[in-house]
Amino acid sequence: MNKLVPHPKASATLSLKEKVGQLFMPAAFINDSEVDIQALEKLIKEHHIGSLCFFHSRASAATNFEGKKEVMFNEESLNTLKNLIARYQKGANLPLLISIDAEWGLAMRVENAPQYPYAITQGAIVGHTDLMFKIGKNIAHDCKYCGIHWNLAPVVDINNNPNNPVIGYRSYGENKEVVSEKAIAYTLGTKSEGILACAKHFPGHGDTAVDSHLGLPIIKKSKEALLENELFPFQELIENGVESVMIGHLAVPSLSNGENTPATLSKEIIKGVLRQEMQFSGVVISDALNMHSVSKMYPIKGELEWTAFDAGNDVLCFAENTKEGIDLILKNASAQQIEESFERFWKLKLKAFSQLEKAPDAIRNPDILNHKLAYESLSLIHGEQKEIKTFRNEGFVGVAIGKKTHNPFFNTISKSVPFTAFSTESSSKKAFLEKTEGKNILLTLFPNQAKPKDKFGVSPQDFELVSELLANQNVILYLFGNPYFLRLLNFQKAKAVVVAYQEFETFQQNAANHFLGKVDAKGKLPITLNSEVCRSTK
Template identity: 80%
Template sequence: MTRLIPYLQASAELSLKEKVGQLFMPAAFINDSESEIQALEKLIKEHHIGSLCFFHSRASAATNFEGIKEVVYNEDSLETLKKLIARYQKAAKTPLLISIDAEWGLAMRVEQAPQYPYAITQGALQEHTDLIFKIGKNIAHDCKYCGIHWNLAPVVDINNNPNNPVIGYRSYGENKELVSEKAIAFTLGTKSEGVLTCAKHFPGHGDTAIDSHLGLPIIEKSKEALCKNELFPFRELIENGVDSVMIGHLSVPSLSNGKNTPATLSKEIIKGVLRKKLKFNGVVVSDALNMHSVSKMYPTKGELEWMAFDAGNDVLCFAENTKEGMDLILKNASKQQIEESFERFWNLKLKAFTALKESPDEVRNPVSLNHKLAYESLSLVHGDQRYIKPFRTGGFVGVTIGKEANNPFFGTISKSVDFAGFSTKSSSKKEILEQIEGKNVLLTLFPPLVKPKDNFGVSQQDLALISEILANQNVVLYHFGNPYFLNLLPFQKGKAVVVAFQDFETFQQNAANHFLGKVDAKGKLPITLNSKVCTSTK
């Protein structure tokens, strides 16, 4: 703080080249090698970098889009993150603005860090924006513990495509008012701790079936439809003081004069729609420029960085060609263009550091808040609760897909009701079918993946088993995962279907208490399910 203010007050002393360097936000990786760390320190020093965005590792989803590289986990990564931030700050002439994607907590990028429910879980809450405010506040608290100033959240995309491979669970739902209300609560909670916020992915990444990490999604909606729906949450967050807006890598021809240009590179979308129409005066940050939807379009080093800047992005996230990008910007951009972006970013940095409160001594314990969220989000999505009681009194067999049978859900129920539990992890399909024949079945689903790739990680054999059980038995089903998974199943054949969303222990225990008749299902699914809608994403 003390070494930042003089530089902030004397920003005019920076050269034009140094001001351009401030607009670059290279990726920093928590689990980098010493040589990689030194290379980034050198980049920061030589090019006057203004900000960093932290990711888990070079084998994580941020760079390993095809999932080929093996991700190595590091249980000390939270403390490693703190040390790296301090080290990179020492390398900077002026303090760096540190950012991270912490949509559901630092756990999105960091092992052994606090995790909160996904946005889709929060979307099920009924009139409990106070709890979402607390999520934003707690995550911001944890960011400050590490030295992070800028949480690149919330996602305000309206997820109205069940096959969306990259947004889905990261969205609050399919209703624009619901998405806006909850995103505003999260934003206000974040800002209450002095941490910066970011609405993403403009102009709306919800209605796509292509992952923009891999290819360029094209949204063929009319301008009127987009203004009425997709742009609505962004307009609401801008009016409520969101600090920045991230531009998504998606083509929206109706907003860019019929061109298939990615929004990240579209002057019509950034300078026209976002700046002029929505009157946003804050910082515009690009989505990661290493993503294949745009990076493969510009093989010449630095060209993509220049194109993104020229289109209206103030901050170039995950810029991989800093030197070449700076050279092209200095060559092609007017001084006024550079000064305007620099001023917006410098003001954001000033806001972050002047709002900086004392760093906490530890991260928040999420258990208490997660318990309340589990209680308020549990959603009965099909059937009737009255069908559950006969299972408790008349007997049933428990079957678990995706976890062992000794899970907290079955464990909590077993304290009150005697039953036999089986799992596909330890029993064959034949053994399970023999054990459940002619009996009520309490079926629990724990898909390994939260994204729809490869049927959420569930094998075809297990999908067939679930469908067979639903078709031939009296079933009460509890689902711990992305609710879109149910679209792969004839879930309507169940007597009652309950979505608990998360597999956290407290969510499993709350769901068990619901089965035992001790709590109600208070949530409401924020999306529409239609059996057999989703398709496998290979």
């Protein structure tokens, strides 16, 4: 990492064009070709770029959100990231502000990096904001290790639409107070390590069934309803000193004079609601400008960048037309408009570098904290603990959907209670039904993905089998994945349902100890499933 700190008065020597260049945040890719790395180095130097946002690879970036290109695996990504940051800093005219999306840790973008539970898992924890503080602090420590100054987190969207294809598990839940208190704690933990935080995606991306990577969501709520709910966490974070706010690509007509203008491009939303009404004076950063919800609206290079800047964005994230964007901003914007955005960004940059300490020698081990998070988040959402005890004493067979039978959950249980286990990876549906007919079923679900596309990655055959077992057998169900998956099932047919949220080893072991009656389920489901009022254990 470049140890040079930008001098507070260095801005006085910059031309207006160089100041505009500081507001551009191109994407940098950890797993990139040498040709593309050199091209970005040239762009940084020629246009006085002020910041970079790191992504895993071009194949994993926003425009490939639906997985049209194969994403490579690089077990050395963490070292690659560190080395690239140092390289780009060395070639920059002024030190770069380095950012990344590390909502649940560097693992969001980097292989073999520490991973913490998704926000929805954290949302299940009753109280214990100290644990969210530690998550933010640990992730910030890891960012500092790499040379990153700005974690584009937390997500403060209230996920009140169960069909949301892109937020869902990234949200703390559907309760505004829960979302606010956990996001504040995470942010304070981030700041305690001298790393910048960012509240996203303003004015709230939770109540939509459209993925803004691909299309433009439209939220048709009244302004009064938004002030009461969606805008509440943003206001709370602003009052608690969050340094930046990211604007989402979603249309909210009640906040923009009845127009379906994306919030990222709406003066009424950014300059009106966020700046004037909510009194936010920090840096406003756009969501990725390559996302199809806005990028397809502007075929002429540079127009999107100019429009986003004119709407009130200080930092243009994932800007793909840097030269053309700079030229149009210089042509159309007043000197005062440029200076105001630059001053906000420069102040943020100076703060980030003034907080720099010696980079830590290693990343944090997440295991101890994850163990505590597993213990506090486990949620018994249907049935009673006594039914699990009766079930256990009567005898049962284990059925694993999406994992082999030799998994930490089954392995932990088998040390105390002998049982036979089957897996869909090694048995056909017919064989399953023959071997389990009339028996108690300890059913474990491991959906392949946290996003809802294609039934969370569960194959049609496995989904059909789960449905049949729930309908015809005596089932205790443990889910190691996104609880929204249960909406697809008649889960009330089970004797009991427990949500463990993550498939980390420590989460599986804790869930096994719950089945054995050794630990309680302390968590509370942070969302509503169907019309069922799911119980919580406190």
